[in-house]
Amino acid sequence: MVKIGILGLGTVGTGTAQILLDPIGRHHLLGKVEIAKVGVQSIDKPRNVQLAPETLTSDLDSIVSDPNIDIIVEVMGGIEPARSLILKAIAHGKHIVTANKALISRFGDEIYTAANQAGVYVMLEAAVGGGIPVIQPLKQSLSVNRINRVTGIINGTTNYILTRMTEEGGEFADILADAQALGYAEADPTADVDGLDAGDKIAILASLAFGDRIKREEVHCAGIRKVGATDIAYATKLGYVIKLLAIAERSPDASVAVRVHPTLLLKSHPLASVNGVFNAILVEGDPLGQVMLFGPGAGAGATASSVVSDIVVVIGAMLSKSSGDAMNPLMNCPHQKYATMSLLENLVGRFYVRFRTKDLPGTIGYIGTTFGNHHVSIESIVQTSVSKNGAEIVVITGEVTESNFQQALKAIEQLPAIQSIPAILNVVR
Amino acid sequence: MVKIGILGLGTVGTGTAQILLDPIGRHHLLGKVEIAKVGVQSIDKPRNVQLAPETLTSDLDSIVSDPNIDIIVEVMGGIEPARSLILKAIAHGKHIVTANKALISRFGDEIYTAANQAGVYVMLEAAVGGGIPVIQPLKQSLSVNRINRVTGIINGTTNYILTRMTEEGGEFADILADAQALGYAEADPTADVDGLDAGDKIAILASLAFGDRIKREEVHCAGIRKVGATDIAYATKLGYVIKLLAIAERSPDASVAVRVHPTLLLKSHPLASVNGVFNAILVEGDPLGQVMLFGPGAGAGATASSVVSDIVVVIGAMLSKSSGDAMNPLMNCPHQKYATMSLLENLVGRFYVRFRTKDLPGTIGYIGTTFGNHHVSIESIVQTSVSKNGAEIVVITGEVTESNFQQALKAIEQLPAIQSIPAILNVVR
Incomplete structure (x- = not known):
């Protein structure tokens, strides 16, 4: 059996455990997985998943150093203690599966350098686009193209708000309040509505698409607070919709621009009909042309699907590898330097x-x-x-x-x- | 260097060679690839790609048995001699990358059994959906879900014809003739317009989605010859479009139905706005929900992108594997039996x-x-x-x-x- 330690049992952690505990009819490798330890803040809290009581612990350090555990799943979010726990797990030779876009977009350099030295993988399919397979396609299938541009609707909260503003003609503040009441927006909506979450995600996508590291602070982020009903009405009249787009572009001089901003999008554009909490990522490259990946951008089930898919990919690599073998160059991080940003x-x-x-x-x-x-x-x-x-x-x-x-x-x-x-x-x- | 032998230098073969000969700005592993031999019918024919004359040969048997070659790329199409050449290449320990949906949907059983015995991979991303990454996501990321249904627009020719019929109100025969003149339909359009090509592809997708083999002859195929302008007009009036859908469904009793037929699709359905020669595949599963993968379904560049991505994936596996290691269970074919078909x-x-x-x-x-x-x-x-x-x-x-x-x-x-x-x-x- 492959032993998993899960850090965090919130929405995504619970969804992940639910899939792992119910493997019938799913990928056959899930039959080889055992949840060894789950790190939580409060052991007695009622949970939507049946775990043996002895797997729960509030001592997260003991999980990342447990010699029996092969893979650490970090779904606690935030920078600390997630960063320190991941680095410690890597030092103990464990593979990492994470959904933490804020962490990877800021400390990816440190984490991947440590992982490459330790010969372990850091997987992050769940960090961008919820259940949409986008990280692996960008690292593998699509990477044989010269990618010029990645354009994403990669924040469900803002897309939900903009979709409702377009359909109802309402103003931002009213619909945000309603979205908060309905659970589509958080009590503190800053990371979503100011474009910061989308900024984390497009920084990650850009680094995969262009093969260089991106400094998170060089990603220009503008949110949707200032988008008014007036502008949405003008956009509609002119044949456009307004979307919060995250755009990573490579110029002919090989410099890179990475931005998040509300954008008028022609109604015939493939991303224009992506509504509500759905996400989509459009990848443009040579000789491929345009490929679009569409699906649920958030939610326990969708994000857990990506977390578990990373677990399966790591197990596949573990089972086909002797201890002395090199890492799979399609699964580790080959970035050597930071991208030159366009002026x-x-x-x-x-x-x-x-x-x-x-x-x-x-x-x-x-x-x-x-x-x-x-x-x-x-x-x-x-x-x-x-x-x-x-x-x-x-x-x-x-x-x-x-x-x-x-x-x-x-x-x-x-x-x-x-x-x-x-x-x-x-x-x- | 990893040495490649290419069987066939038609549209896809030429596109593949063009990418391999021009690796700058693409995946770094392409720097390790050398085209060792290319099998063609006529050596002297003018080509759109610059290959050293000594790489071209009309002796295809000599390529699949060449001890220097690591990977055989089969882009000649058709059942024979492709089948015999692939089996011979497998017997010589070579990995296979193929775009041949007709062959794999009919002889996948024989070919994958031989490949598993020989410890080599048979990759087929280019067989379905042109440049769209769909085979690898179905085998890996999406496979942790219980997949209930895969619905595809996976034949560009029929989608082009139906799109024009919808936009222009014309009849099938006239638009087919025009599509043939423009190069969007072949002189013998049978495989496309009768749904046989889509049938090959959905058989492959169904076997990946449901984890069992599918007998190609059990896939029910109806084409678009009988779709009239009258029905398209009624569909439009009622809020639908007509598309040639390929559908693979798993019933609650675990039996499977795999079909291709012209279908009225509600205009709000994610596949309804997939027009012209574009393809898209909608995958529905638990707990994921709906994911749609959209892109160019054919064309030299798009299909070659998928062929070369398979080459890169095989190289990644080769570089991280010692000779005695097991195959990666995410890259070989785990199917043990044929699916039970629904009544x-x-x-x-x-x-x-x-x-x-x-x-x-x-x-x-x-x-x-x-x-x-x-x-x-x-x-x-x-x-x-x-x-x-x-x-x-x-x-x-x-x-x-x-x-x-x-x-x-x-x-x-x-x-x-x-x-x-x-x-x-x-x-x-």
Whole structure:
């Protein structure tokens, strides 16, 4: 039997134990798995899973140093003590299966270096996209392509909120409150709605797609707090939906840009119909073209499915390996260096801008001319009267560099007719 | 260096060689690959890939027995000589990478038995879904779930034809002819339009999803030749699209049904927006829920991407294995027996039926009552006058057993008002 130690028995830990204790009709290797120890804070708490009382312990250190345990499943979350426990488990020669995107995106370098030295695997399918197989495809199947771009809807909470805002026309704060009441958003929603969770995940996907490490602090994250019902309504009218996209792009000069931001997405785009708590990841490469992986981005069952699949993959490797053998180069981390990040001002993209203006004749002409003077082409421009004295002008640009766009915007701000610029969003077609 | 022998230098073979000869920016293991021999029919034919002349040979037997070669890539297609060459290569201890769904769906038993005895891997990511990673996820990540159903749009030619029929309102024969002229359908379109190619592929997916072998001749295949513009128009009106679906389902009694047939699919279904030559596979399991894998189902680059990914996976296993080690149980074929197939009459599903009737009062009532007498519930029923004396009545049923539905249909055929039943199609919501 292969012996598993589980750190944490929350939603994902419970889901993992449920699968492991009920192996019939699943992969035959699950018949070889035994849950040896489960680390919890409170031993007496009632649980949704039947575990022998002697497997539960609050002494997590004893699990990661237990010589009988082969694989440590870390599903406690957070940076500490998860990081220290994982490093200690690695030092004791144990393979690691983790769902901890915050930890891996910040301390992946340290953890994988230790794992490679110890000859153990650190698996993280559950860290991104819940039950969607995306980590293994990126590390293996898709990696024979030159990958140019990975675009993901990889945070279920924000996608749920934006989907409801689109369907109901409501404002962010009201729908967030309702999502919290329904359990789709946490009491402290910061990590989700400010794009930080998506930032952790796209940092991981980018490092797998491009084969270099990514510094988490170089991932630019903008959340959805400022997305208004007005902008969603304009987007709908113009044939777009607004999604929180996580985008990792490799430029022709091999530099890499990794960003999370609310984005207008053309309705015909494969990601535009990914609604509610579902996630999807679009991978674009040469010669493959586009592949999209879609599924449940969270939830006990889905995330546990990915955790257990990593356990099975590690067992497969363990069973086909003698002690002196090299690690499988498709399962360890081959990254040697950090990626060179693209300079923001060189990035090319499309933008949506909403201007509040005085209702003066010629304002559209002024705006159009000023964009043109800064080499910013315009895809569409719409003017709406909103009051006796005011109007709104919405512009979607063509493909422009970030620096040209920002310079144009500065110049337009000086125009006497411009009152304010309530919204600037990226656009993907 | 790992030495590769390629059998066949058609579209996929050429795409494969192009990737292998241009490894920069792709998976680092591709730097360890050398194309040792390529088997072709005609050595002098001009090629879209630069190979050293001495690698080309028309003596395919010499490739599969060459002691220097580690991996044989079979991309010639067809049953013979591919089958004999693969078996001979296995007997010589070589790993196999193949894109040959017709061969594996018919002779997988023989080939995998030989491979397991010889301790070599037979990889087939390219056999289903072109560049979409689906074989490895089904064998590994998704396999920890109890999979109930796999539903695929896995033939690009028929999906292209049906998409155009839906968009243009044209008839099958005209659009097939145009698709042939444009290179989207072959001169002999039988394997595609009669559902045989999709049948090969779903047989393979079913065996992976359910862990038992499937007899190819037990896969029921109906193609799209009889799908008329009329039915597509009715489907559109009722909120459906018509797709050629390949479906593998496991019943609660563990028996398995594997079928290919044109199907009305509710527009909100994840597969309904898969258009043109794209493919997608929806996998449903417990506790995962639904996962969909989407991408290019054919084409040199996409299929070659999957071929080369299999090469990389085999190399990874080779580099981490001593000669005496066991095979990796996640990469070999663990099937021990054939699946028990479900009895057709017990299957539960929904149906679309189009009746040609005389324009007599009470006909809808007769049809409704007769269905009801046979426990067939009706979801929607629509009557259209089509001429002075004739009408069409279209029925979509609720979930019913195949046998109840067939008995109801027999009884309805006896009604004097019924002239003919031009179309019966399955329905998936």
